[in-house]
Amino acid sequence: MSPIPTVGSVYVPSPARVAKVKALTVMEKLFTIELPWGQSLGHQPGQFVEVSLFGIGEAPISISSSPSRSNGVFELCVRKVGDVTGALHGLEEGATIGVRGPMGTGFPVEKFRGKDILFAPGGLGLAPARSLINQVLDERGSFGRVMILYGARNPAELLFKDELEAWRQRSDVEFLVTVDRSDESWTGNVGVITTLFKHVVVNPRNTVAVTIGPPVMYRFVLMELLGKGIPERQIWMSLERRMKCGVGKCGHCQINNLYCCQQGPAFNYAQIKGVEEAI
Amino acid sequence: MIGDLMKPKVAFFDFTSCEGCQLTVVDSLQTHVDLLDAVEIVQFREAMTEKGEDYAIAFVEGSISRASDEARLRRIREQAAIVVALGACAHLGGINAIRNAQPLDDVRKYVYGDKADWYETYPARPISAVVKVDAVIPGCPIDRDEFIGVVKALLLGKKPPLPDYPVCVECKRKENVCVFHKGGFCLGPVIRAGCGAICPTCGDGCEGCRGLIPNPNQDSMSDVLVKYGLTVADMLARWTMFGTYQQMEAGS
Amino acid sequence: MSLRMIDKGSMAAFVSNLLQAYEVVGPRAKDSQYAFGRITDYDQLRLDYNTTILPPKKYLLPQEEVLFTFQTEGMSAAPVFDTRPRVIFGVHTCDIHALHLLDAVFATGQRDEHYLERRAATLIVGIECLTPCDEHSFCKSMGTLSASEGFDLHLTDLGDRYAVEVGTPAGEALLARYAANHGAGESEVGLLDKMLSEKWPRFSYRLDFDGNELPALMAVSYKNPIWKELEGRCLACGSCNLVCPTCYCFDVQDRVSMDRKTGERIRVWDSCQLAEFARVGSGENFRKTRAERQRHRFFRKGKYIPDMHGELGCVGCGRCARACLVDITPVGVWNALHKAHTA
Ligand SMILES: Cc1cc2nc3c(=O)[nH]c(=O)nc-3n(C[C@H](O)[C@H](O)[C@H](O)COP(=O)(O)OP(=O)(O)OC[C@H]3O[C@@H](n4cnc5c(N)ncnc54)[C@H](O)[C@@H]3O)c2cc1C
Ligand code: SF4
Ligand code: SF4
Ligand code: SF4
Ligand code: SF4
Ligand code: SF4
Numbered sequence: 001m002s003p004i005p006t007v008g009s010v011y012v013p014s015p016a017r018v019a020k021v022k023a024l025t026v027m028e029k030l031f032t033i034e035l036p037w038g039q040s041l042g043h044q045p046g047q048f049v050e051v052s053l054f055g056i057g058e059a060p061i062s063i064s065s066s067p068s069r070s071n072g073v074f075e076l077c078v079r080k081v082g083d084v085t086g087a088l089h090g091l092e093e094g095a096t097i098g099v100r101g102p103m104g105t106g107f108p109v110e111k112f113r114g115k116d117i118l119f120a121p122g123g124l125g126l127a128p129a130r131s132l133i134n135q136v137l138d139e140r141g142s143f144g145r146v147m148i149l150y151g152a153r154n155p156a157e158l159l160f161k162d163e164l165e166a167w168r169q170r171s172d173v174e175f176l177v178t179v180d181r182s183d184e185s186w187t188g189n190v191g192v193i194t195t196l197f198k199h200v201v202v203n204p205r206n207t208v209a210v211t212i213g214p215p216v217m218y219r220f221v222l223m224e225l226l227g228k229g230i231p232e233r234q235i236w237m238s239l240e241r242r243m244k245c246g247v248g249k250c251g252h253c254q255i256n257n258l259y260c261c262q263q264g265p266a267f268n269y270a271q272i273k274g275v276e277e278a279i
Numbered sequence: 280m281i282g283d284l285m286k287p288k289v290a291f292f293d294f295t296s297c298e299g300c301q302l303t304v305v306d307s308l309q310t311h312v313d314l315l316d317a318v319e320i321v322q323f324r325e326a327m328t329e330k331g332e333d334y335a336i337a338f339v340e341g342s343i344s345r346a347s348d349e350a351r352l353r354r355i356r357e358q359a360a361i362v363v364a365l366g367a368c369a370h371l372g373g374i375n376a377i378r379n380a381q382p383l384d385d386v387r388k389y390v391y392g393d394k395a396d397w398y399e400t401y402p403a404r405p406i407s408a409v410v411k412v413d414a415v416i417p418g419c420p421i422d423r424d425e426f427i428g429v430v431k432a433l434l435l436g437k438k439p440p441l442p443d444y445p446v447c448v449e450c451k452r453k454e455n456v457c458v459f460h461k462g463g464f465c466l467g468p469v470i471r472a473g474c475g476a477i478c479p480t481c482g483d484g485c486e487g488c489r490g491l492i493p494n495p496n497q498d499s500m501s502d503v504l505v506k507y508g509l510t511v512a513d514m515l516a517r518w519t520m521f522g523t524y525q526q527m528e529a530g531s
Numbered sequence: 532m533s534l535r536m537i538d539k540g541s542m543a544a545f546v547s548n549l550l551q552a553y554e555v556v557g558p559r560a561k562d563s564q565y566a567f568g569r570i571t572d573y574d575q576l577r578l579d580y581n582t583t584i585l586p587p588k589k590y591l592l593p594q595e596e597v598l599f600t601f602q603t604e605g606m607s608a609a610p611v612f613d614t615r616p617r618v619i620f621g622v623h624t625c626d627i628h629a630l631h632l633l634d635a636v637f638a639t640g641q642r643d644e645h646y647l648e649r650r651a652a653t654l655i656v657g658i659e660c661l662t663p664c665d666e667h668s669f670c671k672s673m674g675t676l677s678a679s680e681g682f683d684l685h686l687t688d689l690g691d692r693y694a695v696e697v698g699t700p701a702g703e704a705l706l707a708r709y710a711a712n713h714g715a716g717e718s719e720v721g722l723l724d725k726m727l728s729e730k731w732p733r734f735s736y737r738l739d740f741d742g743n744e745l746p747a748l749m750a751v752s753y754k755n756p757i758w759k760e761l762e763g764r765c766l767a768c769g770s771c772n773l774v775c776p777t778c779y780c781f782d783v784q785d786r787v788s789m790d791r792k793t794g795e796r797i798r799v800w801d802s803c804q805l806a807e808f809a810r811v812g813s814g815e816n817f818r819k820t821r822a823e824r825q826r827h828r829f830f831r832k833g834k835y836i837p838d839m840h841g842e843l844g845c846v847g848c849g850r851c852a853r854a855c856l857v858d859i860t861p862v863g864v865w866n867a868l869h870k871a872h873t874a
């Protein structure tokens with residue numbers, strides 16, 4: 001059950017405070033959200049919340065912070081694309097928003113313990129992936145190798161630059177990053193995310209892959225992961241769909257018979273392989 | 280973006296039109312007096328004589344049918360942060376565009392008789408053919424509630440609502456008996472909703488004053504009109520009532 | 532449960548008694564067709580109706596409903612529930628089945644109290660169809676030509692009286708309190724049996740197969756060329772969804788006051804046939820073509836819903852077929868799929 005009271009209706013959000021706003025890029029801002037009375041959200045990595053601004057509307061946003069770092073707040077990384085996300089970008093610290101959640105099914109972290117984990121987020125996909133990455137890093141001892149392959153369109157669009165730098169410097173993390181198009185400041189890899197896969201050698205049986213990105217990316221990344229022999233059930237994704245309710249009623253998020261807001265947004269490839277509309 | 284967010288200045292302008300849409304605005308001001316607490320009207324020929332030039336939102340009625348209209352419209356565009364096309368003439372060229380399908384000289388003679396050469400005129404065009412338009416309020420005339428809705432959205436910094444689904448949706452929500460079931464004809468399945476399906480609700484077929492939805496299946500709609508008994512010529516005539524400019528653009 | 536009788540002469544009093552305690556809605560004439568509407572006088576009630584443009588679903592999931600009201604300052608909100616006691620009078624058995632399905636949908640997983648609160652305040656008085664409503668219905672194929680549950684009371688016209696089957700204790704109380712009625716004598720039971728058995732052959736199976744085979748048929752029909760064929764005809768007008776008693780997809784919107792301080796969040800009926808139904812903020816549209824959307828519609832009715840709720844997602848009421856200007860019908864589509872599969 002959700003720790004946020006729903007006042008008799010699953011559609012009514014609870015007020016929450018914007019404790020901090022930080023611009024990550026021109027398009028993305030990171031919001032630190034505080035629930036009333038120091039409640040913790042109690043989420044799983046991969047879950048999302050429905051964020052409301054009354055009068056503007058509601059939008060599903062992945063929880064970007066790790067449950068291991070909750071202490072009464074959680075983080076949302078929001079790209080400005082329209083009404084709700086645009087209005088969120090206009091908010092200042094101390095503002096009030098409405099929140100419902102956590103919603104959906106996240107990644108089964110417990111099943112990942114003891115395994116090597118290969119993260120392959122693209123673009124904004126790092127926002128939800130970061131929740132799991134940071135949990136794994138905070139509980140580093142209970143996981144095997146940690147590999148992070150991250151791709152962005154250009155250097156200016158790289159998210160969480162401080163954290164990327166920290167990951168790069170850790171000896172217990174294998175970190176690679178690439179951009180589709182470089183600029184004069186960039187000295188690293190250039191090319192789409194799939195060009196990074198040749199640099200990692202994995203034990204497919206013991207590896208869990210977590211890839212999150214736009215639909216086009218999945219087709220190519222999946223080929224790489226399957227090509228490395230990683231079993232279908234160990235390849236995890238997060239799918240984006242239009243969502244109007246988040247509670248399995250409005251029908252907008254349906255992927256054939258699956259409700260993305262209920263059975264997902266996190267799915268393993270075995271679950272969605274035969275589902276024609278999935279990827 | 281629109282200056283004083285609390286109370287932006289707005290102005291109304293008209294080009295070739297019947298001014299029916301502006302009358303609807305005047306009407307809305309009567310039923311929504313609080314509108315005047317939310318915005319400051321600095322120019323509105325229909326309702327006042329003063330003329331303020333520092334407007335942030337311009338509502339433009341009418342189609343562009345003369346070269347001299349263009350310069351005036353461009354000046355409006357330069358001043359206003361937001362330009363809204365008000366009504367079918369500004370949005371689609373409106374009824375004025377029917378003449379586009381005929382040779383211009385004939386139109387001029389028909390309308391102005393032997394004084395035809397005195398008037399400069401060219402095919403009627405929507406204002407979007409001349410300047411960038413930020414929002415449209417379709418309809419002939421516009422729908423009062425939709426006008427209010429657009430003003431509210433602009434005040435909230437939201438994109439103004441513009442339904443992308445057809446009139447049938449609103450018609451069915453109202454549980455109307457379908458005009459086709461009463462022996463009439465209706466363009467509702469391919470015309471943009473937002474009017475509350477007012478014509479079918481009154482028992483008349485939709486004439487398409489709000490323009491086509493994105494990706495309309497016009498071929499199938501034409502088949503329906505003919506299947507229900509229209510001649511091909513009548514069917515084609517229905518498409519031109521409000522659709523001439525859109526049709527000709529699509530065809531060119 | 533038990534069987535009671537109401538003489539037709541007592542019906543007007545029954546309805547006017549109900550009006551003291553309930554809002555009564557039922558089929559009324561609308562132009563040449565019928566629509567459920569508020570009944571304030573027994574004469575308005577047209578129990579002889581064939582079918583209605585919209586199903587009685589609109590009293591449980593209205594075309595437009597306020598979910599909650601809000602104040603933008605402080606983001607405070609108060610949910611809105613409609614708990615007005617209401618009797619839906621004269622519901623045909625296809626619609627009874629449809630409501631039964633919706634009850635399951637809104638109670639499964641996270642409960643939708645807006646629907647469920649309304650439902651709890653609603654009593655359903657059904658009425659048996661003795662002849663097919665029109666050429667579009669195919670209730671017999673879908674197993675909805677009769678109903679053994681899902682109503683509080685259920686009427687069958689026996690000529691000068693109605694046989695009333697009592698479905699729930701609430702229905703029993705309603706009858707006891709508001710209607711002059713009597714127990715069914717042996718001859719009345721016999722007459723009812725005769726009416727019901729004689730009605731059966733008047734209806735035809737319009738599907739070439741048993742409706743219960745639909746999920747299996749759909750399972751092998753995903754790649755059938757028929758979806759492409761529908762692409763050319765379908766207008767993407769949404770009418771088929773909007774008139775369907777088992778469709779429940781909705782859109783959510785905010786409405787604000789002019790000073791933007793207060794407002795309400797509403798939900799409105801939506802349709803998966805509309806072009807933008809599955810478009811996301813980043814621009815991707817996951818069901819771009821009319822073919823994909825038609826396939827989704829028919830899969831929802833024939834497979835997804837039955838897989839999830841154990842009941843078919845179509846009750847054979849024929850409303851979508853009546854509404855579709857290009858004659859896309861479940862009977863046509865499903866028989867074509869069946870033919871393709873058995874050929
Ligand atoms: C599970 C999940 C997790 C997500 N996580 C994140 C996250 O962590 N961070 C994040 O930034 N986003 C995330 N998203 C995406 C986010 O929900 C959307 O970007 C958001 O809903 C957009 O809402 P909006 O009101 O800002 O945009 P809208 O105003 O609704 O529209 C955005 C854009 O889409 C276009 N558009 C919208 N509707 C239509 C239409 N009908 N026809 C044509 N174009 C249209 C508009 O032109 C506009 O440019 C997630 C989505 C899901 C489903
Ligand atoms: S009357 Fe027109 S708008 Fe209404 S359902 Fe029929 S075709 Fe559609
Ligand atoms: S029904 Fe059609 S013609 Fe009538 S107002 Fe609406 S769009 Fe215009
Ligand atoms: S009613 Fe007919 S034309 Fe309209 S969306 Fe449905 S199938 Fe297509
Ligand atoms: S799909 Fe058509 S026939 Fe089936 S329940 Fe819906 S409206 Fe009735
Ligand atoms: S579909 Fe069958 S049960 Fe429904 S109204 Fe028609 S005849 Fe009656």
Ligand code: FES
Pocket residue numbers: 242243244245246247248249250251252253254259260261262
């Ligand atoms: S978002 Fe409404 S059903 Fe999933």
